[in-house]
Amino acid sequence: MIKMIKDNKIKLLISSLVILLPIVYGLAMWDKLPDSMPTHWNINGKVDGFTSKQMGIFTIPIISLIAHWFCILITNFDPENRNQNPKVMNLIICIAPAISIVVSGIMYSSVLEMKLKLFYLFGFVFVIIGNYLPKCRQNSTIGIRLTWTLGNEENWNATHRLAGKVWVVFGLVVVAAMFLPESAGMIIIIVAISLMAVIPIVYSYLYHRKQLRNGTASPDDFKNYVKGSKYGKVGSVITIFVLVFVAFTLLVGKYTVEPGKDSLKIDATFWADYSVKYDEITNIEYREKGSYGSRTNGYGTPSLSMGEFKNDEFGYYTRYTYSSCDSCIVITIGDDILVINEKDETSTKELYNKLLEKIN
Numbered sequence: 001m002i003k004m005i006k007d008n009k010i011k012l013l014i015s016s017l018v019i020l021l022p023i024v025y026g027l028a029m030w031d032k033l034p035d036s037m038p039t040h041w042n043i044n045g046k047v048d049g050f051t052s053k054q055m056g057i058f059t060i061p062i063i064s065l066i067a068h069w070f071c072i073l074i075t076n077f078d079p080e081n082r083n084q085n086p087k088v089m090n091l092i093i094c095i096a097p098a099i100s101i102v103v104s105g106i107m108y109s110s111v112l113e114m115k116l117k118l119f120y121l122f123g124f125v126f127v128i129i130g131n132y133l134p135k136c137r138q139n140s141t142i143g144i145r146l147t148w149t150l151g152n153e154e155n156w157n158a159t160h161r162l163a164g165k166v167w168v169v170f171g172l173v174v175v176a177a178m179f180l181p182e183s184a185g186m187i188i189i190i191v192a193i194s195l196m197a198v199i200p201i202v203y204s205y206l207y208h209r210k211q212l213r214n215g216t217a218s219p220d221d222f223k224n225y226v227k228g229s230k231y232g233k234v235g236s237v238i239t240i241f242v243l244v245f246v247a248f249t250l251l252v253g254k255y256t257v258e259p260g261k262d263s264l265k266i267d268a269t270f271w272a273d274y275s276v277k278y279d280e281i282t283n284i285e286y287r288e289k290g291s292y293g294s295r296t297n298g299y300g301t302p303s304l305s306m307g308e309f310k311n312d313e314f315g316y317y318t319r320y321t322y323s324s325c326d327s328c329i330v331i332t333i334g335d336d337i338l339v340i341n342e343k344d345e346t347s348t349k350e351l352y353n354k355l356l357e358k359i360n
Contacts, residue, residue, distance in 0.1 A: 005076050011093050012072065018097040019065045022104030026057030029108070033057075036296050036310075038110045051297055056107060061100050068096035071141075080139035088142060091132045098125050120185070123174030126196065130167030133160045144200050148208035151221030155207050163200035170196045253301050255320050257340055259354045264331075266320055266340070271299040271306040274318065276333055278358050283332035286352045290328035290339060292319060309339075329355065 005012065026033065030053075037056025051059070075081055075092055102121050136143040138156040143149070144163055149156040170192040177185040177192075211217030255268040264281075266274040291311055298307010302323065309319045317337035321328055327345045329352050331338040342348045 005072070008089070008093065011090070015068065015093050015097045016065060019068060019100040020061050022061050022100060022108070023057055025104075025108065030057075033108075034111055038107055060104050060107070064096045064100035064103075071096070075141045078139055078141045080137075081141065084137055084139065084142070085135045088132055088136045091129065092142065095125075095129075120175055120178035120189075122189075123171045123177075126167050126171030126174060128171075130164045130169075130171055133164035133167060136160055144204065146201060146204050147222045148204045148217075151223075152208070152211065152217045154216065155204060155211065158207055159200055159204040162203050163196075166199050167196055253299060253304055253306075255304070255306060257320070257342065257351060259351070259358055264355065264358075268306055268320065274320065274338070276331070276338065280333050281331055281359055282334060283330075284352070284355055284359060285330045285332075286349065287328050287330060289326045290321065290330075290341075292321070292339070295319075314339075331355075 033053055033056075035053050037051055037053055071092055075089070081089075102125070105121075133143065134157075138150070138153050140150065143156070144159055146159070149159050173192050174189050177188040180188065208217060212219070253270050255266055255271075258265045258267065263275055263277045268274070291313065292305070293309050293311025293314075295305060296308045296310050296316065298305065298309070298319075300306065304320075304322050306320050307318070308316060310316050314337040317339060319339045321339060321341045322343045324343050325341045325345055325348055327348045328339050328341040329348065331340070340351075342351055
């Protein structure tokens, strides 16, 4: 299988260099770039997440390069890809460079105030992938790898034919969305990407049910496929690991606020702890509702946010808050601001009163 890599070594070298091109551009524009680079945009197209300039320039290309070679290696070492369509292999080589250029381009165009709607270029990527999906032969590493597609070649071919059409159509929809207002365009992109993922899955399952009724498929097809393919087992393990990891990072994480004798301490999971002495606090205020702005660095889940933030009132400040509670405590420490709360308003109010007693 190493031969497949050797046969494409020039393409792999070029693709790796293309992935790293945004770093070259970032270094060349270093003096013109701000200290904080955007990393996340809300549904209205407004920036609501930042990182440092160093991280912004290097992170996306390096992660893309690692993902690129991971995909190349696992694809090339899968024996089922020995007879894979060469056009599909070329597509695998081109995906990571395209992502690196487009995503980095979005970031740079944002900070340099270039009014380019580069995000919509992903629509062309979807169209290209859609054209190649029907050509993808059954394997454990490339394509729509579901229980029903991996266990039955007929299901695989039918699902990829439909998915190809779906990706082309919605890819064009994404491109057309660039001519709409920003908020409407972003909604269409989210809906389009969701349907691109859901429609082939639903179709594959319904096709499988039809095959079972017609006797052209068996419930044991997937078990037999995995049993006969170590890469099927590896693919299943990787899929489960990714799902567990995503669920873990989204649902796990917490912090506890401890008003000690001489200082306020915050013990956090997945982010830095925080400590401040009471005699360093110059002001403390309870608010019924906080205006948090955007995160520049930190850790967040649907239930909490921790790290460094920025808004119009405070500028850069530190935050430890649960989303289940609207109220918060704003603590001024010299020129620094700390915003905290508990999981509900009652507990937050109690914490505020305790801190008032400690400070007084």
